[in-house]
Amino acid sequence: MNSKKLILYSSVFAIQGLSNAAIPVLPELAGEGNASPAVSSLLYSGYFIGAFLTLLPFGILADRIGNLKVAGLGIILTVISGLFISFSDNLWILGTSRFVEGMGCGAFFPAAYSMLAEWKDSQRSLGEFNFLLNAGLAAGVLFSGMLAEMGIKTAISIFTILAGFSFALLLPEAWKLISSGSSGWKKEKSGASNNKEYSGEQTETLMTFEPAGHLKKARKAFLESGFWKIWGISVLLYGATGLLTSNYPDYSADFLTKPELGLAISASYIAAMLSSLAAGRASADYKKIIRTGIVLAAVGVLLSIKAPLLAFLFIGAGGGAAVIGLVTAVSRISSSGFAMGIFNTGIYAGLGLVPVFGSLFIDPLGYETVFLGSSLVLLMMLCIKFE
Incomplete structure (x- = not known):
């Protein structure tokens, strides 16, 4: 190594x-x-x-x-x-x-x-x-x-x-x-920074670091290369799972003890570890890996209503696999730190903002309706086509 x-x-x-x-x-x-x-x-x-x-x-x-x-x-x-x-x-x-x-x-x-x-x-x-x-x-x-x-x-x-x-x-x-x-x-x-999108004058731009030119090229990559699709999937995928995780302690208070809840959440980390290794060694292309991760996460959110441990296993496996495909997809557009920074803001925006926004619907609709809706949103992302 x-x-x-x-x-x-x-x-x-x-x-x-x-x-x-x-x-x-x-x-x-x-x-x-x-x-x-x-x-x-x-x-x-x-x-x-x-x-x-x-x-x-x-x-x-x-x-x-x-x-x-x-x-x-x-x-x-x-x-x-x-x-x-x-x-x-x-x-x-x-x-x-x-x-x-x-x-x-x-x-x-x-x-x-x-x-x-x-x-x-x-x-x-x-x-x-x-x-x-x-x-x-x-x-x-x-x-x-x-x-x-x-x-x-x-x-x-x-x-x-x-x-x-x-x-x-x-x-x-x-x-x-x-x-x-x-x-x-x-x-x-x-x-x-081996930027696949900006090749040619990349080195000169980095050396002089002209903000206007940098932002112009970044905007072009974001809008014209399909980067926005990857970013949007990151926000919704990790936002939906974050919405479930942040609200599950209250939702499960009547049927799960704290140790049982801790075991379920820990299971998601273990599943993510194993799925990351599997996705990293898989011969499938990044599109299939992303879609597999989305399906696993959506199934996990659905199962959360009846089978907590199994639900978090699926959620962890989905998130662990999807991030491998998403990072690979970003690197095909640009492997620059700027591109990876934008990608990671999508994950943190999802984890930080979607749970807050989604929680507003829990009082009028109920936990199970909100969880079901977030699962359907995840499944709708399967319709997104990558170039």
């Missing part, structure tokens, strides 16, 4: 593990005097707000200075935020640290996906990367709960140390870039 792949793989596990390690202990992090749903929601949302606001800017920066540099910045921000969360009990510092942690996510993922999309074994590497992504999410929740008796922040500290290990792996690569000077910068840039 080459050093860059090791950096990305170890980093995504640590970053996602740290992000989820805080969730089971949010009330305790807020403190006894501040333990309220509003404060817990602030600490929870701070991460996603930081990520959503910075995915696109950092994607552009990755095209400007190189993917590895921006991914490294994401790792550094993750380590810094983890240290502050581990050693501080001040609510404002904790809230700011969660936002900075989200910024680290916003820096890391567009650059990481751009690097992965350009490797010869890109689909397989994407599968392995997303396997570790979901493994980190599952491990964060699991170890945070298991180690809480040893200390509320024990799991947070562990994943901060793991992020520090990834930073240590980054140092030799950073030294190579510094010692090689301009030639190293050019080499890094050649691996930073």
Whole structure:
């Protein structure tokens, strides 16, 4: 395994593990005097707000200075935020640290996906990367709960140390870039953005970075290449599953215990891990992988009314498979950090906005009607045709 792949793989596990390690202990992090749903929601949302606001800017920066540099910045921000969360009990510092942690996510993922999309074994590497992504999410929740008796922040500290290990792996690569000077910068840039849509004058544009020209070409790629279809699917797919996940604790309160609910949600991460690996190694093209993921997720939402564990297995499998196909589809248009940044904003917009919007219909229509409607919306996406 080459050093860059090791950096990305170890980093995504640590970053996602740290992000989820805080969730089971949010009330305790807020403190006894501040333990309220509003404060817990602030600490929870701070991460996603930081990520959503910075995915696109950092994607552009990755095209400007190189993917590895921006991914490294994401790792550094993750380590810094983890240290502050581990050693501080001040609510404002904790809230700011969660936002900075989200910024680290916003820096890391567009650059990481751009690097992965350009490797010869890109689909397989994407599968392995997303396997570790979901493994980190599952491990964060699991170890945070298991180690809480040893200390509320024990799991947070562990994943901060793991992020520090990834930073240590980054140092030799950073030294190579510094010692090689301009030639190293050019080499890094050649691996930073092989933009299939903008070929020809790509290098000149990145060097001079003219905002008007950059936005014009981005608008052309978004509107004329079918990128908007991929972005729309990302919003609706992850929004529909996020709507279910965010409302399921209330919906299932009468027939599921907390441990049973935790088991069901954990099952979704495990299913996503396995489906990511399978999709990454599959010989099917990205269109079939995307459609398979949509069908699995839609079936999972339908099953949520009667079979919770099976439902979350299908939802996790659908999301894990679909993201491999979606990233592959984006890379066929452009593997730039800018394109990957836009793609990731679609996922975070879906996770952050669709549950809020969809929840407005629960009181007048009921949970089951809203879940059924979101499943039908997912199935309607099968009608979308890719070029």
